[in-house]
Every structure is written in structure tokens, then in C-alpha cells.
Amino acid sequence: MPLLKHNGGVTSSFPPPAAARPIGPFDLGVIGAGLAFAESLGKLTDALCAGGIAGTAVVQAPPGTGKTTLVPPLLANIAAANIAAANIAASAVAPGKTGVRGPRVVVTQPRRVAARSAARRLATLDGSRLGDRIGYTVRGERVSGAGTMIEFVTPGILLQRLLADPGLETVDAVILDEVHERGLETDLLLGMLAEVRELRGDLTLVAMSATLDAPRFAALIGSRQGGNHDDGGPAPVVDCPSALYPLETEWAPAAAARLDTRGVTRGFLDHVADTAAASHAAALAADAGVDALVFVPGAWEVSHVAARLRSRVAAEVLELHGQASPAEQDRAVSGREPGGRPRIIVSTALAESSLTVPGVRLVVDSGLSREPRRDTNRGMSGLVTVSCSRASAKQRAGRAARQGPGRVVRCYDQKSFGAAPAHQTPEIAVADLTGAALVLACWGSPGGRGLSLPDAPPAAAINEAVEVLRELGAVGPDGLATDLGKTLARIPADPRLARALLDGAATVGHRTAAETVAVVSGDQRAPGADLTRLLATLRSGKDPAARRWKEDVRRMEAIVRKEDAAVERSQTVPPVTAAESVGFVVGLAFPDRVARRVPGAGAQYLLTSGTRAGLPAGSPLAGHEWLAVAEVARAEGRDAAGTGAVIRSAAPLTADTAEAAARHLLSDAVEAGFTQGRVTARRERRLGAIMLASTPVRPSAAEGRAAVARALAKEGLGTIGWSTAADALRRRLALLHRELGDPWPDVSEAALLSRLDDWLAPELEALAGGAATAGVDLTDPLRRLLPWPDAARLGELAPEALEVPSGSRVRIDYPDAEHDDGRPVVAVKLQECFGWADTPRLAGGRVPVLFHLLSPARRPLAVTDDLASFWSGPYAQVRAEMRGRYPKHPWPEDPWTAPATARTKSRM
Known part of the structure; x- marks a missing residue:
């Protein structure tokens, strides 16, 4: 060179x-x-x-x-x-x-x-x-x-x-x-x-x-x-070696917590403002040329701290954040005018890097930042307030020592600093990737395949984004962008908004569609979440951001006019009034966020996605039955009507327009259910998760069978209920299957559910037709599973009861059918078994009965499956302890020769 x-x-x-x-x-x-x-x-x-x-x-x-x-x-x-x-x-x-x-x-x-x-x-x-x-x-x-x-x-x-x-x-x-x-x-x-x-x-x-x-x-x-x-x-x-001058660090933690469930606490923000005021006053006493830079996480916090500072300092207080106008931003980052007042710039992370703010020799840091996060369960993305990374904290501090010796005051303690993550979370790991997925599809690297990225996009997030693009018609089966996808990529907006721009133009007009998409894709905050009001302000030119918005509108309108003829629209839409046009376009972009007010729940709304969200307090949208929500986020701060999610931006709709905007979510079907022992059904008309109408109807046989099948799959055979006799038979069969195997049937829950037609078909048909479970006993259906001719030996191999020496027939308690172990148990008074030496065995001699020998009060005295050993040993100790407690009952010294009895001595 x-x-x-x-x-x-x-x-x-x-x-x-x-x-x-x-x-x-x-x-x-x-x-x-x-x-x-x-x-x-x-x-x-x-x-x-x-x-x-x-x-x-x-x-x-x-x-x-x-x-x-x-x-x-x-x-x-x-x-x-x-x-x-x-x-x-x-x-x-x-x-x-x-x-x-x-x-x-x-x-x-x-x-x-x-x-x-x-x-x-x-x-x-x-x-x-x-x-x-x-x-x-x-x-x-x-x-x-x-x-x-x-x-x-x-x-x-x-x-x-x-x-x-x-x-x-x-x-x-x-x-x-x-x-x-x-x-x-x-x-x-x-x-x-x-x-x-x-x-x-x-x-x-x-x-x-x-x-x-x-x-x-x-x-x-x-x-x-x-x-x-x-x-x-x-x-x-x-x-390059550091150009920083000496930097003094001071820790000034607040008594109040920095964060609570509603976001940044007001007490902490007041502490930041008061700390900034005191620190700046001290710095000015030593050097009149010192300006201060105060870091807080978001625009709301900037406004709060700036307002408090203006009431406490003589310095000029400036705000720097993404929602400020370009002129306000440029003024904040330019130096103090000659002879001008000292300045305190209250900023988000906007001033953390990329630029030097002249004159700043003091930094006051809240230690908080706002980072994007995706709530997969609710299908929403938003900014969440978190502790800033240590790297960010160091960059913030460095702003104070770029032009001379500086000082940073951290409004938190060293322990919190040490516990913070080393680096900021990469946006690709936490953000909505729909726009990125479209860029990659247009580039020829669907999902990022073959591209050397610092971090690969998370599989679940990129797959979800690609699926959204498929629904929009933006990508083909090969994952590459279609012609429509390439058109959407040229529109400076989220792909869903870009598609709504093209689709909505035919109904509300090119200009209105472009205005709506431009305002939603911009970064201005809608007052009280009212998107229509923000749009009116921008149209009037009173908002500082109006010039940039109008440029976006001009560009988008030019694109939609050029592409209008090539856009395929699947069906016509009823006329939409001017008052609903904004909501209609938003609903086209985000049909999963069309919302209806929840009756009796104040400002709560149910979205078609199934998520509940609330309007901020005092929103002018309160009272509207239907809303098209452009932005919804986790409840980070002000108000969410107790839902955990807050509507940041929305426009009103009527029911008809809501259905037109989210028409592919409309469903009209009979929903049959099996509750309280009977099949019932209702015809339900829904818009996603929102119920529009519900009417009781008589289910068809197929709907009834499906309802019973769903109930059994979810809740098991307990939905019908086991009678005492059915449960006893099932337990006996389970023991034989465990010990002998085939041909004795497997009667576990899973096995029975897998072959319902083999043993329960007539009863299922009756239930599907409206019969109540109270009339169904599972004993006879279970007998249909008995293997013939082996079934004739059921009473021999697994009898219901056992005759003891006293002549009584005592019921055998078999183990639960779902257990792979467990023993058949006979609970009987000890005196009824005198002289019994051989322990009975079931299942062809494979399983000894476990005896619970009871006192006259029917409390267990001994548990054994070896009667001969019991009479020869432990019985003597039991006799010594019990004969005085139960003198009316026989306690012979020789149990081998004593008559077995269920009676007292006097009745013998």
C-alpha cells in the first residue's frame, strides 16, 4: 500500500x-x-x-x-x-x-x-x-x-x-x-x-x-x-492500552430494595436521584466543569429520577433514552455550551458505550439494565429489569474517566456486583427470532445453517419463528424465502406486521395500513396503552418523533402500492370503520393477541392465545369489549390488573372486526365431555381461547365415545369406579398373572385401558349413549377376560375366602392390582387357628398366606406365614401378655390340642 x-x-x-x-x-x-x-x-x-x-x-x-x-x-x-x-x-x-x-x-x-x-x-x-x-x-x-x-x-x-x-x-x-x-x-x-x-x-x-x-x-x-x-x-x-484516567469507586447501597414483584421500587429510584444530587454538588465544589451521568434501566425510571433531580438541583437535567426525540438525544450527548449550567444526564444503557458524553466526570449507577426476554409459556417477548453484567458496570464507570480523573458511585453493594453475570446475555438467546429467521431465509441460510454466528439460535425459538414464517407464506418447504418473504424482508417491520401491511391495505387503505404498521414498529410508547391516541399525536406532528414516523409511513406506503397487485388474499373482509382500522391491522399482524374483556374482572383481558393480561391503571381503553393488542409483556412494573402480564399498546375493535382479523382462529364445534358420571355436550363457537357462544346439545354416538375415551385416558378407570366385588376380582386376577403368567390376564390400569374393546365395549357404548356410571359394575366385564377352561380353577388358585380351624370363612385380602409385590393376607382371631400347623398356600402352592393373628379386640398380635413356628415359639410370650388382659378368652398352654374357637370360654 x-x-x-x-x-x-x-x-x-x-x-x-x-x-x-x-x-x-x-x-x-x-x-x-x-x-x-x-x-x-x-x-x-x-x-x-x-x-x-x-x-x-x-x-x-x-x-x-x-x-x-x-x-x-x-x-x-x-x-x-x-x-x-x-x-x-x-x-x-x-x-x-x-x-x-x-x-x-x-x-x-x-x-x-x-x-x-x-x-x-x-x-x-x-x-x-x-x-x-x-x-x-x-x-x-x-x-x-x-x-x-x-x-x-x-x-x-x-x-x-x-x-x-x-x-x-x-x-x-x-x-x-x-x-x-x-x-x-x-x-x-x-x-x-x-x-x-x-x-x-x-x-x-x-x-x-x-x-x-x-x-x-x-x-x-x-x-x-x-x-x-x-x-x-x-x-x-x-x-490499544486504556485511555482512562484514575477512577475512584464509591459504594452507596440503598436501604430500600432495588427490585420487587412490580419492578424497580420508587424508594430505590429516589435513593439514586438523591445520591446523584449530593455527589454532583460535592464534585462541583471541587471542579465547576464536572457533569454527571446517571444510569437507570428504562425510560420510565429516567423520567422519575430526572423529575426528582429537577426539584433538588440547580443543574440542567437532561433525559437520554430511546423514546426521546433525535434532537433531545443529540443535545444530551453533546457537550456543555460555553458558560452553560452544569449538567446531569439521566440515561438508560444508551450511553453505556458507543459514544463519549463530553464533560462527564461523575457516574452514578443503579446497577440495573433492561434486557429482552421471551416468555415461551405465554408466547410473548418483552424487556425485563435485571442486574447489569459486571462488564456493563465497568463500561458505565469508565464514562467518568475518559477526559480526566473521575468518580463512580454505585448505588448497590460489592456483593451484588460480584454476583452479577460477567457479560450481558446475547440477544439471540432470549429474543423473538421471527425477523432474524426471515433474514436468514432470504440470505440462503435457513435457521442459521452453515453460518458462522457467535452463538447458534436456540432450536426451540428458531423453529417457532420459522413456523410463523410458514404461516405467513414467507418461507417455502425448503426453508428458503419465497417471493412474498423477500417482499416482507424489505419492509422495516416485524414480518407479521409486514404481512398485515400488505393484507390490510385492501381493507383500510394503503395510507392507514402504512401508518398503523409504522407506529407499531416504532419505539414510541402509547400513552395509557392507547395506540389510536399515539397515532393521532403523530399525525398532528406534535410528537418529536413525527418526522421519523412520517418517513417510515412514506416508505411503507410506497412498498405496499408497488406490491399490492402481487399479494394473494384468500378471502374478502367485511367493511371496517375508520375507528376500527388501526385495530384491524394490528389484529391481522397478531391474531393471537386479539383480546376480549373478562366479565367481572375489571381491566383484565383474555387473549386468543389463552393468556390473560391487564391494561395499565387509568388507561383510556378500559371499558372496550374487544382490543387488538400490539404489545404485551410480563408485568414488569406498574400495573397488570393482577394477571402477571400488561398490555403496553392496543387499539379497540368490535366483535365482527375481531373475528375478521383473526378469522383463521374461528372454530364452531361440538365439545363433548364426560363429567359427573355422564356424557354431556355443548356446541361451542370460539375465537382461539375466547368463548363466543356455548349451547347445550345432544352428542352423537361418536362424540360420546370420544368423550368417554378422553376421560378414561386422562383419569383412568376410576372415572367409572370399582365396586367392592370388581376390585376383589381384579386383585385375585392380578396375583395369578403375577405368579403364573399366561393365560391369566394382565389387569393393570395400563393393560386394561389398552384393550377396552376386549372387555368393556358394551358398557362404553352405553355410557356414550348417555348412561350413568352408577349403573355400570366392572365385575362382569372383568369376567370376560377370564381364560377358559383355566377360569374353572379360579376359586382353587385364588379363593375369595379361607376356612380356618374354627369353621369360620375369612376373606382373603389380595394385594393391590398395580403392585408388583405384596402378599395375600388373612386377618383372623388367634384363637380360631389353634392347632393349625400347615400354612395355606395359593396360586398352586407358590404364595403362602400371610396371617395377621388378632386379639379379641381385633388388634394385631402377630404377623406370620409360618404357623407351626409361631405356636412353638412366640405364642408363649403372647399368652403371657394377653391372658390377664382378656381373661374371658381361652389362652391354653398347649395351642396344639386346644379346640379352635371364635367364642369366649363361657360360651364354649
Whole structure:
């Protein structure tokens, strides 16, 4: 790379001498002045340019070192040198045929505010106008042009471009920043761009991380062919020493708990605000130029803490979160104006990495973050408040020491810090993967097969996502995207919303469908969960986010108008009123979330999926019978009407429109059941789990048989009930089957249920026809299983009773039919067995009877299956203990010769 070399190597000191400065579009000496990463530019250049061709690398550098500012212009200079060299070569072959294209470097930032801020800072350092040489593109906003050399984008924008242009033919280099955050879209880009490099050896690919995960990413993007490591090994890692100044850490745990069942406690948030106010006042006393950055988990918490701070400090309090307008976000991350008031920025994890907030020398950290989680049982996804990882806590703290000695105050104790996870959970492991699955299907890697991803998507989650896509018609049997799927992928919304945009346009109009999908796919929070009210605010232009929303609407409306003719619609839909149009489109997208109010349960709603959810307190939607729910989440915070799930966004519907939107969930069937000993049936009309109508009807014979079969399968033969006689016969048969085997039948529950037609068919038919179980005795049905002619020996092999020496016939208690062991037992008064020496045996002599010899009060005195041994031994001790207690009963010294009797001595 001759344009970047000086005396055979790249200078490692910045700013370099004038003669040594690289020739290219960007002056790295000016841009890199004072930035720690300037010392590592030489190493990165060598890594990327080894062998004279473009390569890959992983940059590992702590926050604040300047990697986001310096690496993009370095790659632009490298690309400019490559283009110049290619032009010279082309001119030698065909004079006058050289191109005029400038370098193009695309840099991803995980958040819109970071993309805008990074582009603005680099343009300022370059001395150029934003949008010319350096620009950005985020959803709904583009400040770049044909001459832009460095463009900062969000990962979603680059994914869209990759699907439209898999080779990225006009791009010379791609930089994936903050890969350690493990965002889902960035993970996908890592795998997809690694494949692009297999086809395009001239594409430079750099991944940048602020943590020590660099070797992992180096292995992922390492070249399999060509490049600067022909052996297929990992990409080189270029690191940079920390640029942090000394950092003081203080622990200030709150007396109140940080979290309870409703989310972050107000007491803890008040503690964070008060700690921030006191800490900032102390910092200002020492240095009037200190600003503070306060980390809390979500937008609601930001507003709460900011409001409390405004009543306690003279500083300017700014809010930074995803729902703030672009202007508010940009103002928060820009420095204090000369002579301006001290500032306290209250932020979500938005400010954790990716950008430097000028002037911040104090960080107050709640130690909490909001991460996506998927509730598989309820079929919903949402953000859950958890303790932030130790890596995140360190990054937050580092914001205080980027521009001078700093201080971090952690509003929790060291034990909680040590117990926190080391790293944030990768989004691919916990998020809804429907959109990702569509991207992978369009890329030609269904489910991620064959793609080198940092983590494979969980099998259950990706299979569920693919099934959703199949229902939408977005993927074919081979898992690859259909033409419709490719169209859905071009729409900047969840695939379900994208399909609703196409389907709903024919009923509510292109404009209304686009407006609805744009507002649902945006990140504005609907006040009181009322989506219609939010839409009205955006239409009026009063909401700061209206401009971005209108851009999304314009784009979506253009797509739906273009694709309208090609969309196949299975059936016509009745007219939908304007008041229901928003709800109708939402219902088309999420039919499983169409909901009906639960009678007598206040603000509780039952979704067609079977989940119950509640409206937030004071919602203007309360009272509507039907809702189409756009967002429902686990009850994390305010209110969920006691259901454990809260409706975040919804629009009203009527019953007819709800049925039209979720029509494939409609069912009308007779449901027969076997309860309280009889078959009953009702005709039920349902919308998923929601009962629309239920009328008692007479079941058919087939429905009755099915109902009885289901009851028996679920509850067993106890549904019919065992009479005393039936249970006794079953126990006798079970003993014979255990001891003798065939032909004696297996009468265990499982065996009997498996051959109902062999022994219970007439009774089942009677029950199916409406007979009551009270009229069914299982004794005779069991006799149908007796093997003939062996059945004639049943009384001999397993008699019902046993005649004892006193002449009494005593019932034999056989073991339970479900037990694989157990003995037949005869419980009889001891005196009735005098002189009995040989213990009776059953089942052809295989099983001795176990005697429970009882006192006159019928309490056990001895348990034995060897009567002869009992009379010769233990009897003497029993006699000594009992003769005084029961003097009216015989206790002879010689039990062998005494007459067996059931009577007292006087009656003998």
C-alpha cells in the first residue's frame, strides 16, 4: 500500500511529520490528535495490508480511546489507495478507462444516537460538512450522499442493504462497532459478512470490541480463503492500552430494595436521584466543569429520577433514552455550551458505550439494565429489569474517566456486583427470532445453517419463528424465502406486521395500513396503552418523533402500492370503520393477541392465545369489549390488573372486526365431555381461547365415545369406579398373572385401558349413549377376560375366602392390582387357628398366606406365614401378655390340642 507507507513501514507516532503523513482523503494526524488509539493505527494498517490485499481484523480497545473516530478514516485512506492503484493498473491496460469512484466505508453503531453522534464528531474533526464526506443513515433519517466516504448506520440498515445487494459491490470496508454488546442484528452481520468476504477478497472487514472477547470474534471473521491469513486462522487482533484516567469507586447501597414483584421500587429510584444530587454538588465544589451521568434501566425510571433531580438541583437535567426525540438525544450527548449550567444526564444503557458524553466526570449507577426476554409459556417477548453484567458496570464507570480523573458511585453493594453475570446475555438467546429467521431465509441460510454466528439460535425459538414464517407464506418447504418473504424482508417491520401491511391495505387503505404498521414498529410508547391516541399525536406532528414516523409511513406506503397487485388474499373482509382500522391491522399482524374483556374482572383481558393480561391503571381503553393488542409483556412494573402480564399498546375493535382479523382462529364445534358420571355436550363457537357462544346439545354416538375415551385416558378407570366385588376380582386376577403368567390376564390400569374393546365395549357404548356410571359394575366385564377352561380353577388358585380351624370363612385380602409385590393376607382371631400347623398356600402352592393373628379386640398380635413356628415359639410370650388382659378368652398352654374357637370360654 504505497500511499500509506513511509520508509518501508507505517509511522507509529501521531501526529507524524508532515512528510510521513499518509496521502488520502483524511488527515489522520489532525483527526487523531490526543486520541490513544492513534498509537495503534500503524499496527492496524500492517494487519489489514499484509500481502498487499484487503483483510480482516478485530480492534480491541477500551471506551474513550478513539477507535470509533480513527478506524473509519484509516480504512477510507486504505480504500482510496486501493482504488488509486487499481486505476493506475487499469490505465496501463486501457488508457482513459479508469473509474472515478471514491472510497466507501460503512460503520455500524448499535444505536441511532451513537450513529448520529459519531458522524457529527468525525465531520467536525475533519472540518467537513455533515452529510458530505461523512454522513449517517438511521431508520427514517439519512444525512449522506453519493460523495459520502464514511457512513455510520445502524445494524438494521446494513442488513437491509445486504439483502438487496449481497456483494456490497460499492462498499470497500465494513466496520462492526461494539460487537461485544451481542445485539441480534450485529451477530447476524458477523456471520453474513464473513460469507461475503469469501466471495469478495477485496472487502475489508473490521470488528471492534471494548471487552476482552476479541479472540472469539477474530475466529468468526477469520478468512477461509485469501485475505491476510491464508491458513484460515483467526483475524489479527489489534489492541490499544486504556485511555482512562484514575477512577475512584464509591459504594452507596440503598436501604430500600432495588427490585420487587412490580419492578424497580420508587424508594430505590429516589435513593439514586438523591445520591446523584449530593455527589454532583460535592464534585462541583471541587471542579465547576464536572457533569454527571446517571444510569437507570428504562425510560420510565429516567423520567422519575430526572423529575426528582429537577426539584433538588440547580443543574440542567437532561433525559437520554430511546423514546426521546433525535434532537433531545443529540443535545444530551453533546457537550456543555460555553458558560452553560452544569449538567446531569439521566440515561438508560444508551450511553453505556458507543459514544463519549463530553464533560462527564461523575457516574452514578443503579446497577440495573433492561434486557429482552421471551416468555415461551405465554408466547410473548418483552424487556425485563435485571442486574447489569459486571462488564456493563465497568463500561458505565469508565464514562467518568475518559477526559480526566473521575468518580463512580454505585448505588448497590460489592456483593451484588460480584454476583452479577460477567457479560450481558446475547440477544439471540432470549429474543423473538421471527425477523432474524426471515433474514436468514432470504440470505440462503435457513435457521442459521452453515453460518458462522457467535452463538447458534436456540432450536426451540428458531423453529417457532420459522413456523410463523410458514404461516405467513414467507418461507417455502425448503426453508428458503419465497417471493412474498423477500417482499416482507424489505419492509422495516416485524414480518407479521409486514404481512398485515400488505393484507390490510385492501381493507383500510394503503395510507392507514402504512401508518398503523409504522407506529407499531416504532419505539414510541402509547400513552395509557392507547395506540389510536399515539397515532393521532403523530399525525398532528406534535410528537418529536413525527418526522421519523412520517418517513417510515412514506416508505411503507410506497412498498405496499408497488406490491399490492402481487399479494394473494384468500378471502374478502367485511367493511371496517375508520375507528376500527388501526385495530384491524394490528389484529391481522397478531391474531393471537386479539383480546376480549373478562366479565367481572375489571381491566383484565383474555387473549386468543389463552393468556390473560391487564391494561395499565387509568388507561383510556378500559371499558372496550374487544382490543387488538400490539404489545404485551410480563408485568414488569406498574400495573397488570393482577394477571402477571400488561398490555403496553392496543387499539379497540368490535366483535365482527375481531373475528375478521383473526378469522383463521374461528372454530364452531361440538365439545363433548364426560363429567359427573355422564356424557354431556355443548356446541361451542370460539375465537382461539375466547368463548363466543356455548349451547347445550345432544352428542352423537361418536362424540360420546370420544368423550368417554378422553376421560378414561386422562383419569383412568376410576372415572367409572370399582365396586367392592370388581376390585376383589381384579386383585385375585392380578396375583395369578403375577405368579403364573399366561393365560391369566394382565389387569393393570395400563393393560386394561389398552384393550377396552376386549372387555368393556358394551358398557362404553352405553355410557356414550348417555348412561350413568352408577349403573355400570366392572365385575362382569372383568369376567370376560377370564381364560377358559383355566377360569374353572379360579376359586382353587385364588379363593375369595379361607376356612380356618374354627369353621369360620375369612376373606382373603389380595394385594393391590398395580403392585408388583405384596402378599395375600388373612386377618383372623388367634384363637380360631389353634392347632393349625400347615400354612395355606395359593396360586398352586407358590404364595403362602400371610396371617395377621388378632386379639379379641381385633388388634394385631402377630404377623406370620409360618404357623407351626409361631405356636412353638412366640405364642408363649403372647399368652403371657394377653391372658390377664382378656381373661374371658381361652389362652391354653398347649395351642396344639386346644379346640379352635371364635367364642369366649363361657360360651364354649
